Amino acid sequence: MTRLEGKTAIITGGGTGIGLGAARRFVEEGAFVYLFGRRADALERAVAELGPNARAVAGSVRSDEDLDRLYAAVRDERGTLDILFANAGTGNLAPLGALTHDDYDATFGSNVEGLIFTVQKGLPLMRAGGSIILTGSTTGEMGGSNFSLYSASKAAVRNLARSWALDLKGTGIRVNVLSPGPTRTELAGEVVGFEALEALGLGTPLGRVGEPAEIGAVAAFLASSDSSFMTGGEVFVDGGLAQN
Template structure:
């Protein structure tokens, strides 16, 4: 399929996991993709994997001057942006009673502040028909032990999309949320012990973790005109985890 021929996309957190899989899928569908990440070595490796229709941009989404540099580069090299995937995010465990200001700041700075200002600074480059995709999570809709701060950050991301759908009236730009459930990425596998992964699989009606290529397929759908009558929506890619 070539639903995205000639489109220009940018994905934050695009050098690994769900972001990298999404970049690969958008390229397969015809897009040129800028991937943004904090670590230059990881960016270089990802860009090499993706090929000539990708470019890596090193940036920290919590720093305004970094984001300015990213979008200045996009403006200079491509002139506009059709697809924005605000995917950069972090999660850590901390039970109530163990939460520190640093834990809160780290998660909300990247997941909420980073998402907000990534989108806001990208808007001048976007035009009618543009698609903004925010990465949410099933935990934004569920109670999850030891993940209250992360869960609250993803609930905030969900509401940003609802509110921005109103703010973007008349622009022709859509904003939607792709919310994955437990997905087999290096980050998840490093964070969770084997027994926790087993428990998650048993809790998922489809009895397995998701594959990043499955979330990428939904990102491609939300980026394309196949979803042109969708805005303010949340699409779960979770094997039923948060649905039943």
Template sequence: MKNRFDDKVVVVTGGTSGIGLATAKAFAAEGASVFITGRRQDALDAALKQIGGRVTGVRGDMAKLTDIDCLYDAVQQKHAEIDVVFANAGGGEMAPLGAITEEHYAKTFDTNVKGVLFTVQKALPLLKDGASVILTASTTSISGTPAFSVYSATKAAVRNFARNWILDLKDRHIRVNAISPGVTETAGLDELFGGGAQAQGTKDFLATLIPAGRVGQPDEIAQAVLFLASNEASFVNGVELFVDGGQAQI
């Protein structure tokens, strides 16, 4: 069977761990030339070894426009066009209303909203007509989470980027979709939940709220991203695809 992404050029931001790393590995395994970003060189080097295949790492913070420029400069050194952009870089921290600082607000919105916006906008000159753009949103965009309002607001913004950008890009037939993972087994989630036994206890509790009876795995999110990027999803545009074991549907 022919690999779906043979000779395709794919950009994955935040590709050094968790969902981004799993997705970069999946694209590379299906023949793509993959470019990943990460803020730490050691993590970037480790990810490149795990991914294998035709993969290039570019160190950078996607909240910084100059770093986004460096990413696309690196792509242009090897390729004339991009087929897929997975704008995945993001993150967040807990802060209840009453304890939210300007720094917390700015950091979260810069990473999750500004970074996604300019990652896609600066890709436009290189994006092939008919390309696919996938944005990482979250189930938090439609459900309340204590002490997580700023992060949740950023993901609601990301989801609405997809709705609007399909109109801006319709003449180029570029599809834009959002993927909304639920609770997923990643190092970032463990850190958010306090690590160790505390994190495991939180995940175990959350698993009881998920119809599938467990938390998700990064590879499961990755396969959904590849579907949205593939020709099989050629008539899927502007959607929010929940990959959450059913939690957001009840």
């Protein structure tokens, strides 16, 4: 398929996991992709795999200067931006009573503040027909034991999409949330542990953990004109976890 032929995409948190899974699919479907993330080594490996239609810019979504460098690179080489997948995020397990200011700053700084300014700074490059995709989570719908900060940050992401759909009325730019369930990524393994992740997958109606490629396939749908009548919405790719 070449649904994304000629389109320019940015994927934050693009060096590994869901971001890389989406990048593979975007490139397969014809897009030119910029990967943005903090780990230069992971970005370099990803670009080497993806080939000539991929670029890497190292930086943090919490840094205005880094985001400005990203968008300057896109503007100078491509001129405009069609797809913005705001996927960068973080989280850690901590129960109520053990939360710290550092926990809050790290989680909301990346998942909410960083996401807000990633999108806001990208808007001047976007044109009618553009698609903004925000990474949510099943926890934003369900909550999660020892996971309140992360869950609350993803609930905030869901409301941002609803509000931004109204703010973007008349521009032809769409914004939607892609909410994965348990997915086999490096970050998920670090946060909850791979054994716990597999157990969570067994609790879904499909009885397994998802793969980054499966999330990437739905990201490609939201990025393409196949989802042209969707904005302000949320798509769960969770094996049914949050649906019963």
